[in-house]
Structures are given as structure tokens and as C-alpha cells.
Amino acid sequence: MKIHNTLTRKTEEFVPIEENKIRMYVCGPTVYDYMHIGNARPLVVFDTFRRYARFRGYDVTYVVNFTDVDDKIIKKSIEENITTKEVTDRYIAAFMEDANDLNLDEEHTIHPRATEVMDDIIKFVSDLIDKGAAYESDGDVYFRVEKANDYGKLSGKNVEDLIHGASNRLDNAEASKKESPLDFALWKKTKIDGEVSWDSPWGAGRPGWHIECSTMNKKILGETIDIHAGGEDLEFPHHENEIAQSETLNEKTFANYWMHNGMIQVDGTKMSKSLGNFFTLHDIKKEYDLMVIRFWLLTTNYRQPINFTREIIEGASNSLDRINNAVFRLEDLDKNASQDEILDDEQILLNELKEFENRFIEVMDNDLNTADAITVLFELVKFANIKVSSENSKQLIKAVLDEILSLEEVLGIQNRQKVNANVDEEKILNLIEERNQAKKAKDYAKADDIRDELAQMGVAIKDTREGVKWELL
Secondary structure, eight states: OEEEETTTTEEEEOOOSSTTEEEEEEOOOBSSSOOBHHHHHHHHHHHHHHHHHHHTTOEEEEEEOBBOOOHHHHHHHHHHTSOHHHHHHHHHHHHHHHHHHTTOOGGGEEOOBGGGGHHHHHHHHHHHHHTTSEEEETTEEEEOGGGSTTTTTTTTOOHHHHHHHHHHHOOHHHHHHOSSTTOEEEEEEOOSTTOOOBOOTTOSEEEOHHHHHHHHHHHHTOSSEEEEEEEGGGIIIIIHHHHHHHHHHHOSOSEEEEEEEOOEEETTEEOOGGGTOOOBHHHHTTTSOHHHHHHHHTSSOTTSOEEEOHHHHHHHHHHHHHHHHHHHHHHHHHHHOOOOSOOGGGHHHHHHHHHHHHHHHHHHTBTOOHHHHHHHHHHHHHHHHHHOOTTSOHHHHHHHHHHHHHHHHHHTOOOOOOOOOOOOHHHHHHHHHHHHHHHHTTOHHHHHHHHHHHHHTTEEEEEETTEEEEEEO
């Protein structure tokens, strides 16, 4: 497999630390609200990577964290007069519902919470202080960025420019507490009575954002992991700071490969609450099955921006229906097949069938190219619609069906509902006549395309001595 490594800005051959094993960490949500479609993209993309890695024979340990202590969580708990745990439990439960609807493989996902590793976080911070890489200032603890080697190597940012920019953003109170404007918080002292906090050597407080992921990585996966992933908006400062504090403490490479997905746009504009173009999965699934959202997210290269519009989602829904109809048709053919054993002339079709999986692997090996993988899946569906009928053996029908289902499983696609063909008889007859004319003109490619179009509409046709017979599936 090849992966585009953000750290080196190159597409590289993936070499795991341990043979046939992958340790992978994906930055998860801060659980103070329902997931939005921006949260969904990394979850779907890297769940698909994990599925494909397993398909290719890797044993994957896969971690997606929950940030369950944060200013936004505290604010919501105060507004609603409930505990922060009640807030986070509510939205973790909502996350799990959405994860199920997106067909994320939760059975094989580890979900640590920041609040569950507080002792480990405090030790991590203490060890950085002992090493001279962090310092306490009026109850807060900051990381000394000057102690980090190659700070900015992931994001490509220049340290002097970062210091200048940070200086302009600091207020006088914060500036007075820091040795350098670029130093970042590892521990924040409690400021409000009743605010959730933990005892520490520096007084009551809670962890900064970046230290959580470094600690959970180290505790669950080790000091060096194979892959760290997340949205490209996390490259700086979050992932840059994770590298700084982890590599400074452990004196080892933090992650060998970094994968980042592009952002979601709405009608070509960056999604933002302030712009009013912000959509949660909780709202979206009132209109669409979230399987459509998963499918749509995989139709574009994961590193590129992807556009969300109603028209695009409708198109994705229709495309998914085409795949669903092909699967349901094959299931019906399999159930009703009268011939069990493979027929002599079907061996050629079985040989053709193997090529679809080979092409699927070829494109997926190239930095998780799900867009081209879906193209291969549609070509396989077309093959099934044109070349498999009730006259074929059960063995061939089952082989084609199993191949489609196998590739769907890698992509995490489920066939959830049978779509009734909404076509009229006149349209069907016109297409059949158009196909007849194409065959007379020996334009067999066009004839095959029309058969495929009819199959996508849920119409099966059969050439007989009496002419073309058709039926709705």
C-alpha cells in the first residue's frame, strides 16, 4: 500500500513497525454537540482505510478518542445546569447512533476518553517539567516550544512567523505568563468555582487540548505509532504540538505516517456556524439514510475538498440505488436459480470477474483511492446487469454477488433498502426498441449500455425467439 504522508509531503510505500500490524490513531470529536458532516469525513475515510488494511491482511489496532473535557463542554454544562459528564455521555450516545448509521466498525474501535487517563496526563506533564521542556506559571503549565526539534515540520510553518503571529494574538495577562508567545498550555488552572477540575502538583485544573492525544497514544499504542490521522484543520496547531511534546519527552519518532483529509464545503463555501451553512448528522438523517452520506464521502479523493449540496447528495443517493438494485437482483436470481453447477461457457465470466478485484486493489493501494474504487464497483455492477441472468448457474450468480458484497464491505457500504423502480411501461418499451435498433446496427456497446440502464431501473430483460421479454424485479 502507498500512503500520502503529510510529514514528508510524498506518497510513500507503507512499511509497518511490526510486520502485518498497524497501530493507528484518529483524532475524534469534542463531545459537546451532535456530530456535523465535517466530523463525519475523517471517521468514514479512516474507517475505510482500516477496513481496506484488514482486507489486505493487516491486524489493525484502531483508536478514536473522545475529548470529554473542554471549554465548550463546561459552558454547556453551566448553561443547562448539569454535570460535564451528563453533557458528554449524552453526545457520546448520539455519536454511537450516528456511527452505527454510517456503518463505522465500532466493534473493532477503541474509544478512550480524556477523563479516563488523567493520572497519565499529569505524569506526562510532570515528566516534561522534569526534563526542562515545560514550566509552571501561576497554576498553568506551558510547553517550551524552543525545546522541540524541527517545530513546524508537519505543517511547514516557519517558527519566527508563528512567534510574530502569536505575539499579536496574546493579551497582556497571557503574555506575562509565557516565556515565549508560541508556548502552549499543557495544564490549565481552575478559574471558576464549581468548574470540573482535577488535583495536580500545580493546583486544581484540567489538561490542555494537545496533551490528551499524546497521552492516549502513548498509553494505548506506544511511544511510536504507525499512522496518525485526522482532518487537515488539525495539522496546526494540534498535531504539530502533539509531535513536539511527544518527541521531546520520548526522544522517538511519534508517528511514521500522517494522513489528513480535506475539508467539506457547502455550496462551494467553507462550512461554518457563523455562515449558517452548518449541518449535523442528526438533522441530515431526517431526510437521508446516512449510508448515502458515507457513499458520497468516498466519491472524492480524501485529501481533496468535497462539496455538499442537496443536488449532489440526491445524485449520490441515486448512484447508491443502482448498486442496491444490482445486489437485490442477484439475490433474487441466486434464490431462484435452477442450475447449481457451473456451465462450460461461464468459466470465461469467472475469469473476467477476478479482474475487478485486481483493479480494485490496484487503485486502493494508491493512497486509498476510493473514487476510482467506486468506479470499479460500478463496472462490476454493469457486468452483473449485462452478463448475469436467470439462465446462469447458481455458482456463477453467487460468485458475482459475493464479489460485489466483498468490495462493498471494504468500502463499508450496506444495501439497506430495496428501491422500487419508478418507471412506466412506455419508457421501458422505447428503451427496448432502441436496443433492438442498436443490435441491428451491430452497435453492441450501445445495446449493452441500454440493458444496463434498464437493469439500473429495476428492469430485467431476456432475449427469446418471440422477442425481448421484460419484468420488474
